[in-house]
Amino acid sequence: MDDLERVLAAHPFLAGLAPEHVGFLVGCTKNLRFRTGEYLMREGEREDTLYLIRQGMVVIEVPRPGSEPSCIETLGAGDVLGVSCLTPRAAHLDCRARETVIALAIDNVCLHRKMDADPRLGYAISMRLLERTYDRLARARLQHLDVYR
Amino acid sequence: MTTSHNPYAPVAMTIAHAVRELPDVFTWTFRPPGGFVFRPGQFNMLYLHGVGEVPISISGDPSDPERLIHTIRSVGTVTRAMEPLGVGDVVGVRGPYGAAWPVDEARGKDVLVLAGGLGLAPLRPAILQVLAHRADYGRVTILYGARTPADLLFRDELERWRGRFDVRLEAIVDRAGRDWFGPVGVVTRLLDGLPVEPDDAVWLCGPEIMMRFAVRELEKRGVPRDAIWISMERSMKCGVGLCGHCQLAGSFVCKDGPVYRFDRIAPYLQVREL
Numbered sequence: 001m002d003d004l005e006r007v008l009a010a011h012p013f014l015a016g017l018a019p020e021h022v023g024f025l026v027g028c029t030k031n032l033r034f035r036t037g038e039y040l041m042r043e044g045e046r047e048d049t050l051y052l053i054r055q056g057m058v059v060i061e062v063p064r065p066g067s068e069p070s071c072i073e074t075l076g077a078g079d080v081l082g083v084s085c086l087t088p089r090a091a092h093l094d095c096r097a098r099e100t101v102i103a104l105a106i107d108n109v110c111l112h113r114k115m116d117a118d119p120r121l122g123y124a125i126s127m128r129l130l131e132r133t134y135d136r137l138a139r140a141r142l143q144h145l146d147v148y149r
Numbered sequence: 150m151t152t153s154h155n156p157y158a159p160v161a162m163t164i165a166h167a168v169r170e171l172p173d174v175f176t177w178t179f180r181p182p183g184g185f186v187f188r189p190g191q192f193n194m195l196y197l198h199g200v201g202e203v204p205i206s207i208s209g210d211p212s213d214p215e216r217l218i219h220t221i222r223s224v225g226t227v228t229r230a231m232e233p234l235g236v237g238d239v240v241g242v243r244g245p246y247g248a249a250w251p252v253d254e255a256r257g258k259d260v261l262v263l264a265g266g267l268g269l270a271p272l273r274p275a276i277l278q279v280l281a282h283r284a285d286y287g288r289v290t291i292l293y294g295a296r297t298p299a300d301l302l303f304r305d306e307l308e309r310w311r312g313r314f315d316v317r318l319e320a321i322v323d324r325a326g327r328d329w330f331g332p333v334g335v336v337t338r339l340l341d342g343l344p345v346e347p348d349d350a351v352w353l354c355g356p357e358i359m360m361r362f363a364v365r366e367l368e369k370r371g372v373p374r375d376a377i378w379i380s381m382e383r384s385m386k387c388g389v390g391l392c393g394h395c396q397l398a399g400s401f402v403c404k405d406g407p408v409y410r411f412d413r414i415a416p417y418l419q420v421r422e423l
Binding site: 059069070071074077079098139147148 | 266267294300323324325327332333334335337338342355358
């Protein structure tokens with residue numbers, strides 16, 4: 001447990017989080033390893049996990065019937081996958097390990113319970129998720145502009 | 150050395166070598182008699198008789214004055230008319246014009262080069278000059294973004310740079326299929342996890358929107374505006390700061406630029422009419 005607490009505290013997403021809050025999250029977290037080609041999330045499946053990526057590259061793909069999926073972004077160490085975990089819904093993209101991926105998997109139901117029980121933790125996690133969401137939105141807008149054309 | 154004492158008179162040069170880089174990008178090499186001296190970041194005006202003249206950055210090696218190299222995207226009337234030309238054809242050249250990348254001033258510092266799309270071409274002379282005097286610089290990092298893997302410019306050279314132990318080269322594309330094994334996303338994603346220091350020499354070239362976005366990301370990481378240099382693109386015509394076509398507030402991009410220290414140009418980038 002100590003080790004899990006240490007790696008949770010070391011992930012950039014949780015930088016600055018109070019030690020007691022990191023401790024709360026340990027009970028919701030597993031350290032998972034995905035082999036090359038394994039999916040962390042698939043389109044249509046319920047997003048029930050927030051992944052804090054520690055190592056490896058995750059490909060976010062749009063599946064296209066009858067043709068090769070189109071990759072729209074890759075995520076790596078320090079990134080977060082599943083930012084919509086505050087309002088869980090069905091995933092609209094596939095997320096596949098391009099190489100061995102090690103990630104901290106935080107169970108959404110457990111996370112919500114902890115955030116409800118301690119609003120300070122809830123606020124801290126929500127703000128971090130919002131920041132990541134805004135960053136991703138800004139990147140998506142820039143990609144949408146297709147500036148190199 | 151310039152092509153002529155009269156800044157408006159082009160010198161006829163023969164294309165000695167022509168390479169198709171991408172479906173819409175080609176590179177010409179000239180062998181000017183007597184050589185052609187320029188500084189990294191400068192440009193020439195290329196003239197196609199009966200069609201017109203366009204400003205094109207020099208993409209060759211400043212330490213090799215025997216070869217003058219231009220990498221051109223076929224995008225407007227003049228460059229589309231240039232596209233079918235090949236070895237033996239003649240075009241007019243006048244220059245070099247404009248301010249250069251501060252390559253000598255960066256000696257002793259870590260150098261971070263951030264290029265997007267065809268923006269790698271004006272940066273290539275600066276990269277080659279740094280690599281020619283590699284021991285004079287600290288870490289050298291080249292971050293390059295393109296639209297798709299098929300749009301990566303100077304592929305062979307990118308591979309050579311990537312293979313060096315004293316250069317860190319990262320390439321990223323906006324979108325890709327499964328045959329691309331590198332990262333996908335905007336070029337600034339490559340800054341994540343990269344050691345960036347406030348006193349690094351940072352050189353940016355690419356679409357203006359990309360450069361503004363990149364500056365924001367660099368500022369978040371503590372890089373001051375006076376450490377960042379960018380290459381601007383405006384409608385250069387005379388090349389010597391007289392006609393006013395490329396005027397940017399109190400500055401003429403052809404003469405005071407195209408390479409600017411960012412803090413000196415930043416206020417103008419936020420004026421919508423400019």
